[in-house]
Amino acid sequence: MKITHVDTALLRVPLQQRTITDSQSTVTHVEFLQVVLKTDAGLTGYGMNWSYTPGLRTAQIAVQENYAPILIGKDPAFRKQITKECFFSNHFIGRVGSTRVALAACEYAMWDLACKQANLPLWRYLGACRDKVKAYSTDGGWLTWSQDDLIRDAMNLVSRGFDAVKIKLGRPDPREDLRRIAAVRKAVGDHIDIMTDVNCAWTLAQGKQYGGRLKDYDVKWLEEPMKPEDVTMHAELAHAIETPIAVGETIFTREAFRDYIAAGAVHYVQADSTKLLGIDEWLEVAALAASYNLPVVPHTNVQHKLHVQLAAATPNCVLVENCYESLNEMWEEPIYVKDGFYNLPQEPGVGLRIRDAVIAEHRIG
Numbered sequence: 001m002k003i004t005h006v007d008t009a010l011l012r013v014p015l016q017q018r019t020i021t022d023s024q025s026t027v028t029h030v031e032f033l034q035v036v037l038k039t040d041a042g043l044t045g046y047g048m049n050w051s052y053t054p055g056l057r058t059a060q061i062a063v064q065e066n067y068a069p070i071l072i073g074k075d076p077a078f079r080k081q082i083t084k085e086c087f088f089s090n091h092f093i094g095r096v097g098s099t100r101v102a103l104a105a106c107e108y109a110m111w112d113l114a115c116k117q118a119n120l121p122l123w124r125y126l127g128a129c130r131d132k133v134k135a136y137s138t139d140g141g142w143l144t145w146s147q148d149d150l151i152r153d154a155m156n157l158v159s160r161g162f163d164a165v166k167i168k169l170g171r172p173d174p175r176e177d178l179r180r181i182a183a184v185r186k187a188v189g190d191h192i193d194i195m196t197d198v199n200c201a202w203t204l205a206q207g208k209q210y211g212g213r214l215k216d217y218d219v220k221w222l223e224e225p226m227k228p229e230d231v232t233m234h235a236e237l238a239h240a241i242e243t244p245i246a247v248g249e250t251i252f253t254r255e256a257f258r259d260y261i262a263a264g265a266v267h268y269v270q271a272d273s274t275k276l277l278g279i280d281e282w283l284e285v286a287a288l289a290a291s292y293n294l295p296v297v298p299h300t301n302v303q304h305k306l307h308v309q310l311a312a313a314t315p316n317c318v319l320v321e322n323c324y325e326s327l328n329e330m331w332e333e334p335i336y337v338k339d340g341f342y343n344l345p346q347e348p349g350v351g352l353r354i355r356d357a358v359i360a361e362h363r364i365g
């Protein structure tokens with residue numbers, strides 16, 4: 001089988017849900033890059049990547065100018081070799097960031113071809129360890145919501161079968177963060193997990209002072225308390241407070257995960273395949289985490305269909321995030337959370353094909 005064509009589509013899709021704000025961003029739209037690999041065998045591979053900040057056009061250009069000339073004429077069975085060649089085609093200016101995001105989209109499309117050739121969904125192709133995947137909800141708990149709205153939404157999620165919800169931290173006065181967590185804990189009771197997420201807004205001193213008090217509310221983890229580039233600060237915080245630390249959604253390399261894990265700076269490894277070099281590097285990070293007996297809980301906003309399948313095939317990946325539910329219908333064969341668990345997709349492939357009608361409506365490039 002040889003790749004004959006590389007097509008791309010860039011979309012900007014509005015979110016059809018209430019205001020989404022964390023300490024860094026207010027999200028109104030999500031951009032998607034769909035990569036399509038056509039082959040001489042008649043199979044078509046679909047990959048994608050995404051961003052809730054604008055600028056994915058740079059990734060589209062990387063696919064068109066750097067990766068497409070390498071991909072065309074190649075046998076996708078040599079995925080790892082091709083990915084390496086693509087990486088070095090622009091590594092001097094793009095070892096991480098949008099070029100890496102672009103390459104992951106191509107890597108998924110090559111995986112999609114492999115799964116379709118085997119006529120298996122990704123999770124069956126990899127070899128499964130579970131037939132459904134537990135979900136927790138991030139589709140609420142936003143920073144600018146009132147305390148009453150936080151509570152109302154958390155109770156609604158619990159009534160839908162979720163037993164774990166995330167609440168955003170990082171308000172101008174951290175004491176207000178603590179009051180909101182206390183109120184949600186009181187409302188949902190002791191049997192519901194509460195995760196918290198600062199989106200990198202705190203200093204180390206704030207992490208120690210206010211993160212140190214989260215244990216009073218039995219918080220499951222403190223996510224991205226500080227900027228992700230500084231492993232040493234996270235290690236110091238992890239050793240100073242009782243609440244476990246979760247990081248990963250803005251970490252782009254397996255080596256960065258290695259440094260976090262080796263330093264004892266992370267307890268929940270939130271490896272996101274769409275930030276890494278696709279599925280192969282995600283599996284390497286998950287194996288690394290397993291060797292330290294650490295759970296992997298992949299960060300997911302729109303890429304849950306990918307991560308649910310990886311979780312189904314990864315023993316130490318026991319939980320997957322659920323977010324941006326209003327975008328579920330944009331995928332061919334969407335999956336859903338029911339009674340707190342994701343079902344697994346059944347069609348062959350990786351499952352990242354965006355519906356043609358969605359592309360037609362929201363295409364910007």
Ligand SMILES: [Mg+2]
Nearest residue numbers: 197223224249
């Ligand atoms: Mg987060």
